[in-house]
Amino acid sequence: MLKRFFAQTRDFAVVIRHLRLEIGSVGLWPFAGVFAVSMFVMLFEGVGVGLLVPMLSLLLGGENATPMRPIQWLQSHFPGQSPSVYLSLVCIAIVCAIAAKNAASYTSQILASRLKRRVATNMRDVLFERLHRADLDVFDRAPGGEIANIFLVETYRSTVAIESFIGYVQRSSIALFYLFALFYISLRLTLLVVVLAVVLGFTLSFVYGRLSRAGIAVADLNHRLATTLTQSFAGVRVVRAANAQRREIDEFKRLNGLQADAEYASARASSLLFPLTETLAVIGAMTIVGCAYAFLVRPGHMLSSYLLAYGFLLLRLLPLMNQLYSMQGHLLYLAGGIREVHHWLQTPIYPVRPFGDVPFTGLQHELKFEGVSYTYPNGTVALREVTFAVGVGETVAIVGPSGSGKSTLAAILLRFRTPASGRVTADGRDCWEFSPETWHRATAVVEQDAFLFHGTLRENVVYGCQGITDEELARAITVANLDEVVRALPQGLDTLVGERGAMVSGGQRQRIAIARAILRDPGILILDEATSHLDAVSEQLVQQALQNAARGRTTIVIAHRLSTVREADRLIVMEHGEVVEQGTWESLEANRGLFHRLVIGV
Ligand SMILES: Nc1ncnc2c1ncn2[C@@H]1O[C@H](COP(=O)(O)OP(=O)(O)OP(=O)(O)O)[C@@H](O)[C@H]1O
Ligand SMILES: [Mg+2]
Numbered sequence: 001m002l003k004r005f006f007a008q009t010r011d012f013a014v015v016i017r018h019l020r021l022e023i024g025s026v027g028l029w030p031f032a033g034v035f036a037v038s039m040f041v042m043l044f045e046g047v048g049v050g051l052l053v054p055m056l057s058l059l060l061g062g063e064n065a066t067p068m069r070p071i072q073w074l075q076s077h078f079p080g081q082s083p084s085v086y087l088s089l090v091c092i093a094i095v096c097a098i099a100a101k102n103a104a105s106y107t108s109q110i111l112a113s114r115l116k117r118r119v120a121t122n123m124r125d126v127l128f129e130r131l132h133r134a135d136l137d138v139f140d141r142a143p144g145g146e147i148a149n150i151f152l153v154e155t156y157r158s159t160v161a162i163e164s165f166i167g168y169v170q171r172s173s174i175a176l177f178y179l180f181a182l183f184y185i186s187l188r189l190t191l192l193v194v195v196l197a198v199v200l201g202f203t204l205s206f207v208y209g210r211l212s213r214a215g216i217a218v219a220d221l222n223h224r225l226a227t228t229l230t231q232s233f234a235g236v237r238v239v240r241a242a243n244a245q246r247r248e249i250d251e252f253k254r255l256n257g258l259q260a261d262a263e264y265a266s267a268r269a270s271s272l273l274f275p276l277t278e279t280l281a282v283i284g285a286m287t288i289v290g291c292a293y294a295f296l297v298r299p300g301h302m303l304s305s306y307l308l309a310y311g312f313l314l315l316r317l318l319p320l321m322n323q324l325y326s327m328q329g330h331l332l333y334l335a336g337g338i339r340e341v342h343h344w345l346q347t348p349i350y351p352v353r354p355f356g357d358v359p360f361t362g363l364q365h366e367l368k369f370e371g372v373s374y375t376y377p378n379g380t381v382a383l384r385e386v387t388f389a390v391g392v393g394e395t396v397a398i399v400g401p402s403g404s405g406k407s408t409l410a411a412i413l414l415r416f417r418t419p420a421s422g423r424v425t426a427d428g429r430d431c432w433e434f435s436p437e438t439w440h441r442a443t444a445v446v447e448q449d450a451f452l453f454h455g456t457l458r459e460n461v462v463y464g465c466q467g468i469t470d471e472e473l474a475r476a477i478t479v480a481n482l483d484e485v486v487r488a489l490p491q492g493l494d495t496l497v498g499e500r501g502a503m504v505s506g507g508q509r510q511r512i513a514i515a516r517a518i519l520r521d522p523g524i525l526i527l528d529e530a531t532s533h534l535d536a537v538s539e540q541l542v543q544q545a546l547q548n549a550a551r552g553r554t555t556i557v558i559a560h561r562l563s564t565v566r567e568a569d570r571l572i573v574m575e576h577g578e579v580v581e582q583g584t585w586e587s588l589e590a591n592r593g594l595f596h597r598l599v600i601g602v
Contacts (some may be wrong), residue, residue, distance in 0.1 A: 118161035131344070178316060203276075217265075358429070358433045393554055410528050444518070482511050
């Protein structure tokens, strides 16, 4: 049991440390404010409760008792009054102190909830920003829905935890004050109180253990549920095509049920906490009062009015202790969420080596891959010592079997990923030295699986470009062979296209991506074409769009169909991450190597 107690204390310390890190981003001043007001709460509470003892001694001691200090003070300032006047004055003072305490307590709650809101918003902002600076690999690994779950569910749970934590600190400072008052009245009795409180803590550790486990299970189930939810609908076509709705529904129901079970387990454990603490605490309190009467009051070591005040303070302390023990359990339950958020807040920042600030003013001579190697974090070697050059204005096609590393080359050029060795240079200067603004303005990519945001066609094309005139937009639409498509759409450019472009065809989606790329008038264009799933007419349209786009630019075309690269000035043939051949179509065919085999389709 001792071991379990220490393990939970350690858990609790870890939660506090994580919370401190998250809270730290808001700055410590707002916290200082909340606690300063809490101090006032304690002060007024102290005055109110402190005045009870002289009041009781006045009530119980009658005319003969030696008046206590506050009464003496009253007697010296308002001499010659009857005891009932003093009693009334003390009563009024108590009422005022408690009213002031409640005003301070209200202010402190308002401040605390404002603080909570700030911490919560800040946490989400920081997390969002952090993820936008993370390595792409993070998103390759995280299943869809997990990130949304962190933002929507776990940050919420962390906010609740922060609120609990603020309350915990507020209440424990008040409890501490009571404890001091109790120590002041009787050292021996209060030592007994402390011992009993620690014993109570031990007794509760089995409930804490359950809460902590339920919290972790809930966090785990939350993200499994979110993942199932998002994937199920993102892949709704696959689900329907495979007639797998039943399977999806059953899986969802199973996880949903498990999550409810875990929540129920935590609710059961926390419902146990309050009655258990209260019963045990009252037993403890009665023991204390009994002992005090038997060993202190009866032998005459203590006045009964002191014992009364002591008992009163103890009764005020009990609910506080109850709340503290419950909150501790609640915090352990929420720890799962906090750890999750904390884990994501620690996502390493990409790039480890920062981008430079040299402005890129356009390619003068050549773009060069110099011995570029890249291995994915999962160990897949995608590029091995790739070396080739592209002259300014030239169109170079990259061909090769699926998985040979073509898209990875594009990712390296766009600085999405850091090469393990080697570099990409523009006119001899490492591309990492260029500032992000100028390099990304000058390079554009049409990705193999073009992504469209949920928004209008116009929003999708102008994405990331400011101050675009209608003429520029119209030109990009024309170059991308989209004129007819736009004309046929019900609201033209303002037609909504779905997420992942579900409301437009594959070929149209690709052409929208081409329009997006050429709108920024990039000097270097990378086209990772995905024409293989298009019919002959769409392919021709995309093809034409690509040719229009390539005109007057340095272009790298990643070709999936050899028929589409006849126009290229030069071809680079890749296999297993290596450049195996390069040259013109004719020279490569004459070589009778891999390219020849690709051409004849074997
Ligand atoms: N995000 C990733 N994480 C791990 N491995 C990856 C990742 N993306 C690609 N790979 C692996 O790296 C290798 C090269 O992939 P790449 O996408 O560059 O191929 P490709 O030549 O573009 O293929 P395709 O013609 O099918 O588009 C492949 O073996 C692939 O499995
Ligand atoms: Mg590819």
